[in-house]
Amino acid sequence: MKKFLLFLIFIYSTTFFAQQEDAWLFFKDKPNAAAYIANPLTMLTQKAIDRRGNQNITIDETDVPIHQSYINNIKNSLGITVLGKSKWLNALHIQGTQTAINSLKIDFTFVESIYFADKTLNTSNKGTFQKTEAHHLNKFKNTEETFNYGAAESQIKMLKGDFLHTEGLTGKNQIIAVIDAGFPNVNTLAAFKRLRDNNQILGGYNFADRNANFYTRHNHGTNVLSTIGGYLENQFVGTAPDAKFYLFISEIAETETVLEETLWVEAAEMADSLGVDVINTSLGYSTFDNPKHNYSYADMDGKTTFISRGAEIAAHKGILVVNSAGNEGTSSWKYISAPADAASVITVGAVDINGNISSFSSFGPSFDGRIKPEILAQGTASAVINHQNGSIVNYNGTSFSSPIMAGLIACLNDNEGFLLKSAKQQNTNFNAYLKEALYESADRYNNPTAQHGYGIPNFETALYKYIGSTGSVEDRFFENLKIVPNPVINTFKFEGFKESLQDFDIQIFNVLGKVVYQQQKLTKPTLDISTLKKGLYLLRISRNNLQKTFKIIKQ
Numbered sequence: 001m002k003k004f005l006l007f008l009i010f011i012y013s014t015t016f017f018a019q020q021e022d023a024w025l026f027f028k029d030k031p032n033a034a035a036y037i038a039n040p041l042t043m044l045t046q047k048a049i050d051r052r053g054n055q056n057i058t059i060d061e062t063d064v065p066i067h068q069s070y071i072n073n074i075k076n077s078l079g080i081t082v083l084g085k086s087k088w089l090n091a092l093h094i095q096g097t098q099t100a101i102n103s104l105k106i107d108f109t110f111v112e113s114i115y116f117a118d119k120t121l122n123t124s125n126k127g128t129f130q131k132t133e134a135h136h137l138n139k140f141k142n143t144e145e146t147f148n149y150g151a152a153e154s155q156i157k158m159l160k161g162d163f164l165h166t167e168g169l170t171g172k173n174q175i176i177a178v179i180d181a182g183f184p185n186v187n188t189l190a191a192f193k194r195l196r197d198n199n200q201i202l203g204g205y206n207f208a209d210r211n212a213n214f215y216t217r218h219n220h221g222t223n224v225l226s227t228i229g230g231y232l233e234n235q236f237v238g239t240a241p242d243a244k245f246y247l248f249i250s251e252i253a254e255t256e257t258v259l260e261e262t263l264w265v266e267a268a269e270m271a272d273s274l275g276v277d278v279i280n281t282s283l284g285y286s287t288f289d290n291p292k293h294n295y296s297y298a299d300m301d302g303k304t305t306f307i308s309r310g311a312e313i314a315a316h317k318g319i320l321v322v323n324s325a326g327n328e329g330t331s332s333w334k335y336i337s338a339p340a341d342a343a344s345v346i347t348v349g350a351v352d353i354n355g356n357i358s359s360f361s362s363f364g365p366s367f368d369g370r371i372k373p374e375i376l377a378q379g380t381a382s383a384v385i386n387h388q389n390g391s392i393v394n395y396n397g398t399s400f401s402s403p404i405m406a407g408l409i410a411c412l413n414d415n416e417g418f419l420l421k422s423a424k425q426q427n428t429n430f431n432a433y434l435k436e437a438l439y440e441s442a443d444r445y446n447n448p449t450a451q452h453g454y455g456i457p458n459f460e461t462a463l464y465k466y467i468g469s470t471g472s473v474e475d476r477f478f479e480n481l482k483i484v485p486n487p488v489i490n491t492f493k494f495e496g497f498k499e500s501l502q503d504f505d506i507q508i509f510n511v512l513g514k515v516v517y518q519q520q521k522l523t524k525p526t527l528d529i530s531t532l533k534k535g536l537y538l539l540r541i542s543r544n545n546l547q548k549t550f551k552i553i554k555q
Contacts, residue, residue, distance in 0.1 A: 018097040022083075022117040022258050022293065024306060025101075026091045027070050028110050036064040047175070047275025055318045055430065062088045062313060070110055077104060084262035088269055088313045089306070093262040117258045118292040150235040151392045154353045155227070155378040155404050161239055163460040164411040167511045167536060171240030174410040175202065176278045177271035178225050178403070179264055181251035182217025186225060189390040194231040195245065204247035205270060207263040218253035219387035220399065224282050226385035227400050228407035236383060236392050239407025246271060256288045258306070261338075265310030272317045277413060279314060280406035282324040282399035284337035297335050301367045305338035308345075315344030320413060320431055322406035324398035325349040325373040326362035329451065334363050336373065341366045346409065346435060347453070350379020350401040355443075355456055361398055363450045373453040374435075375442055377401035408459050409438070412466065414512075437465035467538060467551045478548040483539070487553035490530035494541075501525060501541075508552070509538045529554060 036042055040049055040059050052059060065087050074092055075082050079100035084093035090112075094101060098121055105111050116122050147165060149156050156162055164170075186192045186201070195201050204214035229245060230238045248267035251260055264283070271279055285307060286295040295305060302308050315321050323340045325347050340347040340362075350358035358380045364372030379401030381394040413434055439445060441462040444455030480496040494501060501522045508517035508529065516532060529552075537552045 018099075020095050021098050021101060021121065023094055023096075023101050024089075024091045024115045024117075024262075025074065025094050025104060026089065026112045026114070027066065028112040029067075030061055030064045030090065031067050033061045033064045037061070044273050045275050048273055049275075051275055051277065051318050057316070057318045062090075066090060066092070067110075070108075073108060074104065077107070080104070083259055084266055086262065086265045086269065086306075086310060088265065088310060091306075093259060117288075117290075120292065147237045147241070148234040149237045150232070151383040152227075152236050152238070155382055156237070156239055156408075158351075158353075158355065158378055158456065159405070159408055160458045160460040161408045161411070164408060164463065167463075169411040169414050169463075169511055171243030171407065171410040171414065173414050174240065174243045174277045175246065175275060176228060176240065176243050176280060176406065176410050177246045177248060177267070177274075177276040178221060178228070179248045179250050179267045179271070179279060179281045180218075180221030180224055180283065181253045182219060182249050183215050183221045183225060183247045184217065184219055185215070185387050185390075186222055186247070187215045189222075189385065189387070191226055191230040191232050191236065191385040191390050194241070195229050198242075200229065200242070200244045202244050202246050202274075204245075204249075205267070206249040207266055208249045208252045214247045214249055217249055218251070220251070220253070220282070221247065221249065222387040223384045223395060224280065224399060224403045227382065227403045228280065228410075230385045232385075232390075232392070236385065239404050240410045243407065243410050246274060246276060251283055256285075257290070258285075258288060258293050261285055261305065261307035261310075264307050264339075268310055268314045268319075268321075272314060272319060276319060278320045278322065278406055278410045280322050280403045281311075281339070282397075282402050284324065284326045284340055286333070286337040295338065297333075298367050300335060300338065300341040302342040302345075302370070305341075308339040308342040311339035311342040311345050315342070315431070318431060320346065320406075320409055320434070322346045322348060322402055322409060324402035325364075327360045327397050327399075328362045329358070329360045336362045336364055336366070341372060343370060346375065346405070346438075347373040348398060348402040348405045349373035349376045349451065349453060350396075350398045351376045351456060352380035353378060357451055358396070358398075360396065361401075361451060364453060365450060371448050371453050374439055375405065375454055376452060376456050377405040405457075409434070412438070412459060412463060434462075434466055437462045440465055463536070464551060467536075467549075478541070481541075481548065483550050483552065486550075487555045488529060489555050491526055491528045492552075493526040495525075504541050504543045507540045507542075508532070509540070511536055511538075 043063050080094055080096040082092050082094055206214045228238045228240050230236055231241050250263040250267045311321050323345050325340050326337050328334050349361040366372045379398050380396050382400035384393055384395045386393045438457050439454045442454035442457040444452050448454050482496045483492050484495050504522050506519045507515055510516050532554050534554050539550045539552050541548055
C-alpha cells in the first residue's frame with residue numbers, strides 16, 4: 001500500500017498536481033479468444049464448466065481473459081495507473097489525468113471506448129458506457145434434517161425454509177460466494193466451527209488489499225455469512241447450513257469509490273470461474289466520496305453502471321445473484337441502488353418478524369419500470385452472530401434479509417437433487433424457472449408494490465412450483481396422463497393415457513435425487529408405494545426418448 005501511495009505521489013508531481021480521474025477503458029477484441037474457448041480449462045474450473053453444461057450455457061468470448069499485451073501497453077503509458085480489470089466487459093479500471101486518459105484512444109487502435117466516472121467529461125471524447133442485457137447501503141446499517149433454529153426460527157419459518165430443511169435440502173451440494181467488506185474472526189468463532197470442521201469454507205480472496213487474507217477488514221461480511229452458514233447447536237442455524245462457501249472482499253469500508261464496483265465484478269468473475277452456484281451481496285452504490293461520480297435514479301436501469309452490467313453477466317453465466325435492496329426507504333434518495341437494479345438479480349427487501357415492511361427498506365421500481373425489489377425477508381431485528389464474541393444479536397438492514405434469502409435459494413437450487421436430474425435432460429437454463437416459482441409463491445404476487453415487490457415468498461409452495469415447471473419437452477405426448485389420487489396414501493393409478501403403458505419404465509426419486517422405487521415394463525396401471533415415507537417425490541415415466549415427470553405427495 002505504501003508503494004502504491006508513493007507511486008501516486010510521483011504521478012501527481014510529474015503532472016503538476018493535475019486532477020486524477022477514474023475511468024473505464026474498453027477494448028475492441030480478444031485476439032486469442034478461439035484458442036481459449038477451445039481449451040476451457042485454461043479459464044474455468046471443471047465445476048464451472050459443468051454448471052454451464054447443465055444449463056445449456058455456452059462458453060464464449062466473455063470468458064476469455066483480457067489480451068495481456070493490451071494490458072501491458074496501458075500500464076506502460078505515461079501517467080496511467082491500472083487499478084482493476086474485467087474480462088467479462090473487456091475493460092480496465094484506470095486512473096490518470098483527463099488528457100492522459102483521452103490520449104489512449106488516440107495512441108492505441110485496440111481501444112474501443114473510454115468512460116469517465118465523472119460523466120461531465122464524457123462529452124470530450126466518444127467513449128460511451130455501452131449498455132447491455134448506490135445510494136450505498138448506509139455503510140452497513142445494521143439428508144433429512146430437523147434443526148432447533150433457536151434465535152433464527154422466525155426468519156427461517158416465515159419463508160417456510162424449515163420445509164426445505166426437513167426434506168433434506170440444506171444446501172449441501174451448493175457453493176455460495178459472499179462478496180462483502182470483510183470476514184474477521186470467521187476462522188475462530190464457535191458459530192463457524194461447523195463450517196471449518198466440515199471444510200465448507202473453500203477459500204476466498206481480498207480484492208481490496210490484493211492478498212489472500214480474507215479473514216480481515218470490516219465485520220459486515222462476518223455478520224452476513226452467519227445468517228447463511230452460522231450454527232450454534234439449539235441456539236442458531238443459518239438458512240443453508242450445509243452449503244460450501246467462497247469469501248470475497250470487494251468493499252473498502254472506509255471509503256466509497258467507483259473502484260469498489262470494479263472489484264465486485266472481479267470477485268464475481270472469480271466466483272464464476274470456481275463454479276459458484278449463488279452469489280450474495282449486501283452492498284449497493286449510487287453516491288460516492290467524489291460527488292462528481294454520483295449516479296442518478298435514471299442510472300438505476302440495470303444497464304448503465306459497471307457493477308450492474310457485471311451482475312447481469314454473472315446471472316447469464318448460470319449464477320443466482322441475490323442482492324439487498326438497500327436501506328434508503330426513509331431517505332431523500334429512497335430507491336434501490338446498483339447492482340440491485342439489474343434485471344436478472346434477485347433483489348431482497350426487508351420486513352419485521354410480523355411480516356410488516358421495514359420502513360428503511362428501499363423502494364423500487366427500477367428506473368425503467370421493472371418490479372424491484374422482487375421479494376422480502378426478515379431484515380428488522382434479524383438474528384445475527386456478533387463478530388467480536390460470537391453472541392447472538394439482532395441487527396436491522398436489508399444486508400441481512402438478502403443472505404437469509406440467498407441461503408434458502410441455494411437450498412431450492414440443490415444441483416445434485418431431482419430438479420437437476422429432470423431438467424438437465426432438456427439442456428435448459430432452469431434458473432429462470434426457479435425465480436418464476438419463487439416470485440409466484442410470494443404473498444403479493446398479484447398485487448406488487450414499489451416497496452414490497454411481490455412480497456414474502458413461501459419456499460414450500462416454490463418447491464412444488466419449481467418441480468412442476470421442469471417437466472420434459474415431451475409433455476404434449478403425455479398431456480392427458482394423470483396420477484390418481486395425488487396426494488397418495490398407499491396406491492395410485494395412471495389415468496387418461498390412450499396407449500398401452502406396458503413398454504414404459506417407472507422411477508421415483510426423493511428430493512435428494514436418490515431412486516427409491518423403480519419398475520421396468522409396467523404390467524398394470526396401479527402402483528403400491530406404501531413402503532415410502534411421507535413426503536415429496538418425483539416420478540418419471542419413460543420409454544426410449546419419451547418421458548414425463550410428475551410430482552407426488554405421499555401422505
